[in-house]
Amino acid sequence: MEFGKNNTAFGEGEFAARIAKTKTRMEAAGLDALIVCDPANLNYLTGYDGWSFYTPQAVVVLQEIDKPFWFGRGQDVNGAKLTTILPADHIVGYSDDHVQSTAKHPMQALARWLQERGQASKRIGVEADSYYFTARSLEVLRRELPNARFEDADLLVNWIRAVKSDAEIALMKQAARITELTMQTAIDTIDVGVRQCDAAAAIQAANTRGTKEYGGDYPAIVPLMPTGVGTSCPHMTWLDEPFLAATGTSIEVAGVRRRYHVPMTRTLYLGKPPEKMRHAAEVVLEGISAALEVAKPGALARDVHAAWTRTIERHGLFKDSRCGYSIGLNYPPDWGERTISFRAIDETVLEPNVTMHFMPGIWLDDWGIAISEAIRITATGVETFCNFPRRLFVK
């Protein structure tokens, strides 16, 4: 039985390097301790994997102690033993009467543990804008440890994740094969009269089955396939209704391998696409080419955005949202890493093994079009993860 999925992909050395980088950034930020609650960061630092993030859990990095600690619900301790690189005495469970209780909060247990470890008066970083670190979590920590100083260290680990190791890239290349076959399944299945839920079923099955060599993992976002007027709403999920003739459908999926995501979007039109959609597709394709020419080591994230924007504006189209974001290891609700964005104000310098979803969706009043590519910055330029026809599909 293969447990410790990521352990086997990475080995102790890679985890040690991640922890060392985290401690370097903690030192720069003046932090003695860091409480990590983003599930992707828990996985990144220790290998921990499980759908347990609906109750508070954390990896705690103490500057003065070599390995981090896993802290979570008692019934998830066995999962931490099976999936992490941590020794048993670095795995700490809290009792179940803390779970979704009006009487006790898990952060009280974490505060007690920090106190026992001599951290009650230290400078402690928290991921203040992470999905799974609630406002009350911080209130409870502050109340229980009044002499500690809590600092907002959101994204400290995420920024380390933004540049992938070669082992991570290898997993993403496996994920890309799953992306391709998932998108092919979507294009083959969606047709006039087919219920949206039946198409979603086929797409999910392909996504999870993966290839003979590489099984698929669950995506951080379910397959999205808004159709008709729904294409103006990028985050609509499927309904019971059938796909209709003379409508477009925007398909957004991600192949996933051991929590590493490679997303892709294509638009499929059932029937003869209206001229405005054909035209928009051509402009989007030209915009993608222009952007990918600019994406290379040393370019800024905003340069890629500017190349895209210049191209589509020349053709009278306009997109007021970012056109891409950093991707990789993730858990619901988002496969984006919340660090680099292709947008006008993002001055991040691109470097090799930065991985992005270049996602130039255009959503207008009652229709939209989206064609995207997951990309990797290489030593000299850029490559796409997937090898899949880049066009408006018509059926």
Place this chain on the structure above:
Amino acid sequence: MEFGKNNTAFGEGEFAARIAKTKTRMEAAGLDALIVCDPANLNYLTGYDGWSFYTPQAVVVLQEIDKPFWFGRGQDVNGAKLTTILPADHIVGYSDDHVQSTAKHPMQALARWLQERGQASKRIGVEADSYYFTARSLEVLRRELPNARFEDADLLVNWIRAVKSDAEIALMKQAARITELTMQTAIDTIDVGVRQCDAAAAIQAANTRGTKEYGGDYPAIVPLMPTGVGTSCPHMTWLDEPFLAATGTSIEVAGVRRRYHVPMTRTLYLGKPPEKMRHAAEVVLEGISAALEVAKPGALARDVHAAWTRTIERHGLFKDSRCGYSIGLNYPPDWGERTISFRAIDETVLEPNVTMHFMPGIWLDDWGIAISEAIRITATGVETFCNFPRRLFVK
């Protein structure tokens, strides 16, 4: 095209009743305004539905104004128009440069809107322990509106949700049919040599396809099927590895209909189960029967827990976690409603149309067993949502 999924299931009257109950509870808590961030509560109060909860969004209830307001990312405004009961001038979008940005936070935009609406010095409730209301969200609101008084109103709406309407029960009964066929698919598919991911693919497809009459929706938790030593870890997800002979697998799935969940757990053993597992299964079944005899209007949640605990302890088994929780409308990461739990300290009085997942999983050092029932408190007692053999499955 059927949009406004929940609108069609419920109609304006039911939404009006939900909003009225919310305002009554707000008044009791002394609140002028309530910022709702739990996606299930957004849906409950307005019908809003979409996978957009990875960026901050809210429904804002103002005591002095009839209908609530939807507040979210600009590109999700169309989705709010299509899915909610709200008039267009109650739908407010923020610009995309607030999204996952280091320069701006969406709660700054919400604070400006509250100020324009004359709420800057009011008592404002927030869901302080909701997954999608982060610590920084509260910090930003406090900084931007220093004269407002923010109160922790977590679960205010969730407690209203705890008692279902007949229309909600009707959706849950549809979901139960999907639960049954999903579990049957799991039991039919899991076998020696089958890859876990291939079984997960078949299970997800059945879950999403639903029945001919009722399409399935995505569950708030992916299908869980920890196997072998993994059965000691309730929240492990599938791997590439095949299922092995002489091992047990705990299968936890939920049929979902328009975001309403009906979960079920069964344990499947491939081969001849060891005596200790057979014995545990018998005890668990006896414990379920004892608990269901107690579950009725007027009983306390803790009475159900006590009946379960007495039974299994008489047979030398022990479970230190809660044995059930409130279920219904939900979004990832949890189908539980975070209100009623079957546990020793929960004194909630059960009443008709309270819906619970009675989930008596037992997780020991290197194995576990789980057999559960989703239940509804009726006028006089209790009924199970599903009609599915309640036993240890052996194959």
